[in-house]
Amino acid sequence: MATITNRDYQLNSFQSLLTPSIMFFALGFVAQLIKSDLKLPVELTKSITIYLLISVGIHGGIELSHATFLDAVPSIFTAVALGVLLPIIAYLIINKVGKIDHLNAVAIATHYGSVSAGTFLTAIAFLEALHIDFEKYPIIMLAIMESPAILVGLVMASYLRGKHLNNSGAIQSNKSELIKEAFTNGSIVLLMGGLLIGDIATEKSIKTILPFFDHLFMGVLCVFLLSMGMEAGKKISDFKVAGKFLICFGALMPLISGLIGVMIGAYLLNFSVGGSTLVGVLAASASYIAVPPAMRMAIPEANPSIYLTLALGITFPFNVLFGIPLYYSFANFLL
Amino acid sequence: MATITNRDYQLNSFQSLLTPSIMFFALGFVAQLIKSDLKLPVELTKSITIYLLISVGIHGGIELSHATFLDAVPSIFTAVALGVLLPIIAYLIINKVGKIDHLNAVAIATHYGSVSAGTFLTAIAFLEALHIDFEKYPIIMLAIMESPAILVGLVMASYLRGKHLNNSGAIQSNKSELIKEAFTNGSIVLLMGGLLIGDIATEKSIKTILPFFDHLFMGVLCVFLLSMGMEAGKKISDFKVAGKFLICFGALMPLISGLIGVMIGAYLLNFSVGGSTLVGVLAASASYIAVPPAMRMAIPEANPSIYLTLALGITFPFNVLFGIPLYYSFANFLL
Amino acid sequence: MATITNRDYQLNSFQSLLTPSIMFFALGFVAQLIKSDLKLPVELTKSITIYLLISVGIHGGIELSHATFLDAVPSIFTAVALGVLLPIIAYLIINKVGKIDHLNAVAIATHYGSVSAGTFLTAIAFLEALHIDFEKYPIIMLAIMESPAILVGLVMASYLRGKHLNNSGAIQSNKSELIKEAFTNGSIVLLMGGLLIGDIATEKSIKTILPFFDHLFMGVLCVFLLSMGMEAGKKISDFKVAGKFLICFGALMPLISGLIGVMIGAYLLNFSVGGSTLVGVLAASASYIAVPPAMRMAIPEANPSIYLTLALGITFPFNVLFGIPLYYSFANFLL
Amino acid sequence: MFSVKRIELVIEAVEKQRVISTLKAVNIFNYTIYNHVGGYGERGARGDLAFGEKFENVTFVIACPENRLTTIIESLRPILKSYGGMCLVSDAQWIIH
Amino acid sequence: MFSVKRIELVIEAVEKQRVISTLKAVNIFNYTIYNHVGGYGERGARGDLAFGEKFENVTFVIACPENRLTTIIESLRPILKSYGGMCLVSDAQWIIH
């Protein structure tokens, strides 16, 4: 794979931008820009997200049924480390460089330590379109990386509250409850459940459910990305609430962490081009499902419009349109 | 195909009424008549409509990827012409023959110049059950015919308002907004988007999404028609609001325009039996998704119960149960 | 099949507990226990239920298209008999042994005379995982057994009201309306409609819809059981409202009626192991869709929390986890 | 602008049709309805089940002239008696359009 | 706690954006909105079709100081004139937080 010529790669890469899933993302985005009245029922998007998480889990589980738990340890460890370090880096950039106030900075930073399953799924579609194989451990990492950043965010927030702010009379949200929520999040349950079931179930019985969970995957993903394109298109009009610095941050942060992630994948975890790309995507992506409500509860002082706009309106489309091919070519360049 | 014997055709045609999709339509209709508490979630019907529009679009796009844009010009021109002429004919019949007041007449007439994707899809199921091939241009026509009638309706309404009515103090709805909406309608976006994606995407990448968008089509269509049967059954009880003249109109108008459509398909566009049938169906069908809300906004003086009952309760079931086989046999007879 | 060694059977049986569908049930249950915020949209669960009922109906219809109506008579007769007798037995146990008041006893008992499609579907998944064939008549029985118990419940309630209670000023709910509803219930319409369509439609045309209604079945069932696991998990926390006696009843009653059902299937209807298991499951399962609202209307004096908790929180999970394998091994033992 | 009574009736979804017919019987045709309403009352929790809008509440809001109030209330009372629910009445001004 | 007017506006879903803009034009930015509202009025039944939230109602609830009431009402009146709907005004106490 690494011997692919540069020209070939460029062709492939451009062609890959024309995969149906990414075109559907663009379609949704454009529909929003031309103010079409197109609407997907919220329940459809939620149902599709559930389907995709289970499918990815099962898929990973089937592959992992050939591996031992020990093999997964480095990936797990890396996932936790990334989840802890990325929000701290992000916080420092936002607060020190961007001069954004402490609590808003923490709330935003936390999103970048966690992950976006939608971005991850798009990356898988991208790799499959290019017929690039990839390790399955990143799927476990996807499940694991949802939570640590939230904990880090909680810790940072209460440290900063103690140091810089005198507590207002506001209710302190129950921290142990928030921590519990970070680990029992719906996406984690579905991913981990899928992984486990794909791992445990006999090959024969798994085969009966693959027509649903496997054959339809790429098609369903198209509808998901159509919906994500529309969400991104909606959020893009909120640009001004974020301000110039944060808009740049929303595109640069994934770049930085994506490249770090690819390097970690390639050199630390010894993954192939495909696997390293996925680690890059995990690092680069910002959560827009699990973290926003957690931050809303934990840091009610912060402005949700800002972090939602950044994660959904800037970082997500950036990764889908530019980030993924970039992390892939970087992985390709390294290996 | 034209050499098929008459008896064979009759057999085929009767058997075709027993396709699962049409039986599901009947099931929904009956469920409503016996007042079953059966209910499909509104979100399910909406999701299925989205799925079907995308699927039809992709399907058409794949076929059209072999054609040039020039080939499509006559179809596009015909679609616009039908969209302009049919509502004028319908208006004259309703207002002159039926003595219905100007604004209600315009509101009703507009529906008959536009199209019903549901009827079109049923016709495709019908043709496929009979193994009849058809041209793909009618799919483009389906997308195009949504809008022109709405513009014609707007123009007629403001002309008639100026001529016959002194404007009440009511707000004049923003016309440019309504025109924009006529062209950025959700169904158009999905159909056109699907066409484009099916056209542009590589054959390889399209194949990955066909298990979802192609293999499931006929099954999903059954659930759609079940739901449409229920809607039609609900509306049928509103018959009396329409009055005798309009009830007849609801069955005769599609007959007239359907036969005109088939002739245009056969002689002007030189389509096969299948393609001509579809042009007939486009001409015959009345919009129940895009036009009603447009008329509600543009002509608030008109009674929505009347045009909804006609389009959904009379013309739609008429076309599904009698119209489609009729237009098909007429096309068969001509070619 | 009957010559299978005991050890083999035990292995098979344990392995069968590890079918994906049952693991998804467990996943949903656990998600609820650990208070995950996982939620499936209500519309998704409803849509899936509709899909499964139609699919099972079509499946049965295809098989029955080879049979004559006469062949089905014994099954139909048995279904009605079970629907009449089981609620009476249940009432006697609840009222005489458990000393629960008359009206609550009737309301609860009625649920056990009717059936749960969810349990039935799980049983089918179980049998298919073990590659056990089964007769299709139980599908007709499933449709038929929804209603008779409701009628019996109505009769019992009005008899007991006359005998033991002086009527309060409460409105008497319209009985004929309730009876009509018992027979035009949505599930019955879908099942019977599916059966009919699967029976009448030509093999060719049915084949076009099988990719949707057949190939996806087992996968969709997983999502259904995930959702059912969550519902069961929610209800389990309401245990205390039921009281010790009723909790035991919720597990013992299905045991009794399940074993009766298997015997009837094996000796009276001469079904195979698979078919007898399904009759056992029909007898054992308690309705949680059709009967609760009927009882709410017919016996407003009874406490819905009790019968919902029993049917959904105790009997359903009992049957899924223990009952089905038990009835199967009993059938295996008999035949 | 003129004074009306605003009736707010929260009742089980299964009783929806009965309420509509009852209102019709006393010549009240206009109402606003909210579906999928949850709640907690003497009869436990409502609106949290995957099956069944049948175990949810619906809310009717009815604006009526003051002199029609008693008739409407009395016609609804038997339904409230059997099936529970809440019925609040307050004063409001109707903006003529 | 201070006195406010509670405006409850039930109107066709298609008019949602127009209402929001109209309110903005008179400097009212805050409101609560209920979607998928059904009803029956002079223009027939609403909210029972598979297509189209476009034939449903939405309800706006707006709490405003008493002295803003007339401005708001007058700005909404033309919409009510063309598209029907119900608008009720009542008294309430706003709990300062």
Added chain:
Amino acid sequence: MFSVKRIELVIEAVEKQRVISTLKAVNIFNYTIYNHVGGYGERGARGDLAFGEKFENVTFVIACPENRLTTIIESLRPILKSYGGMCLVSDAQWIIH
């Protein structure tokens, strides 16, 4: 018929459980709840995202005797302080059933 206070509380969906517990703590068990409520307030728009009922509002309607009002309001105030929302109180008549 007797007089009650009608409390109408619009608050973020994430706070639903906290409100229910808070009400329980002051012995208020009965309420009506509307989910999926949208709105616009000091903290921006609510209820327009594909993810997340968590960024929607819910509305609680609570009818209570006048003498319980202050207790309830005071118990809810801290929640309103941290998470915003609207709380209106008005007079109503409860129709005994």
